Amino acid sequence: MVKYWPTKQSIYLNNSIVDLFIETEKKFILVKYNKSNQYLYLDMLSTISRNKLFKYIINDFKKLILDLIELDLNVKKVISISNKIRNIFIGKVSQRFLYQLKYKKIEWENKKEYEHSCNDLLQYLLIYLIFGSSSIHQNTFTFPAIYTPYNHVKILLENFIIQIANNIIKEIIYNLNYSSNINIFLKNQNICNKLYSSNRSIILFLNNIKWQNFLQSYIYDVKCFYSERQQIWLLSSQGMITKYIHISNLEEIKKMNQLKTVFLFWLETKDLIIPKIEKLLVQIAKYFLYSSLNLLSNLFLIIIKILVFYLSK
Known part of the structure; x- marks a missing residue:
């Protein structure tokens, strides 16, 4: 039997959110490696450090949802400020992650590209969690909004956590500037994936991921827009994997x-x-x-x- 996401604000929605976060947190310890054929900045972290970052993200995201509910914003307002929410959230969790590492040598400079390049589907996730499925536009996904499967919201949350974590590490690497600084940072903080323990391996990794992101941005993402598909990241017993979901991208096409x-x-x-x-x-x-x-x-x-x-x- 298919379990559906609540359609509006209610006790049922609150309980579903609690269940969703609990189920997602349990999956962190099961995920060991990136099993996709794509690079993630997250790959530079050890499994323990990556899971800590996941926990910071989900804990801060819980607080964010409560704050937004308390502000009593309407759907249009949440959508309009979703990019600002993302940027502030990334900066906040990044600082918290670095503070836990007791690392203060980074001169922080926030990047401004997330609103155009991030595929975390944040605005849809916020609408589901704050307002319920009935507030989603009818033609956004393949199913009627009021019959949104529970697992659909679940994969949106998993995708959000992975995408945000990846952008946080990307932000940290961007602020460190040089491969030698990155290597020192990863080793000194004992958060390094052993595969990237030398300057040479880090340089090769960064070059590969830059080339991958270029192709992703200008070819694969455009193909996905054209076919109305969206690549998402999932937490599975196999590791971090990618899947595709159908999504209407008419508004995004206008911004290309x-x-x-x-x-x-x-x-x-x-x-x-x-x-x-x-x-x-x-x-x-x-x-x-x-x-x-x-x-x-x-x-x-x-x-x-x-x-x-x-x-x-």
């Missing part, structure tokens, strides 16, 4: 820069023109094959007639 828009236009053109070109080429090939066979059969008949003519003499 020129290069991404050109690529999207190319995808649209490709889907319209290439099938017609393929049909034309198939028809030409069929005509050419038919003509060739017809020509060969005629030549064969002529040769036979010539042979018969000479043999009959």
Whole structure:
């Protein structure tokens, strides 16, 4: 039997949120490695350090939800400030994570790109947790809003935790600037994944992840927008894995820069023109094959007639 998420603010919604957070926290200790074929900045941390960061995120997120409920904001207001909420949240948890490590040498400089590059689906998660499923736009997901599966909200929370944790480590690395500083930081704080214990391995990792993020941003994300899919990260017994969910991205498409828009236009053109070109080429090939066979059969008949003519003499 499918369990659905509560449709509006109620005791049932409050209980569902409590259950959701408890179930998610239990999964932290089960997740050992990144089992996807993609790099995460999180990969630089040891499993213990990563799980600590996950706990900081989920604990602060609980407080954030309570604060937003207490402010009694409407849905439109929550959506409009969701990017600011994300930036403040990342900065706050980052500082808390560093404070726990007793590391004060970073001159903190917040990055401003999260509102455009983060795929944590925060605004939808906030709406589900604060207002219930009936406040989600009807055409956002494949199912009716009032019949939102409980597991759907669950995977949104897991994706949010992983994405935020990844952005926090990205932010820390950005502020450390140099691979030598990163290496010293990871080793001195005893939070390093042994795979990235040298400057060379860190440089190689950062180059790989930058190239991956470039391709992700300008090719794969655009393809996902075009096909109305969204890659999300999940916590599983196998490790951190990726899946895709269907989501309407009309508003996000409007925010795309020129290069991404050109690529999207190319995808649209490709889907319209290439099938017609393929049909034309198939028809030409069929005509050419038919003509060739017809020509060969005629030549064969002529040769036979010539042979018969000479043999009959």
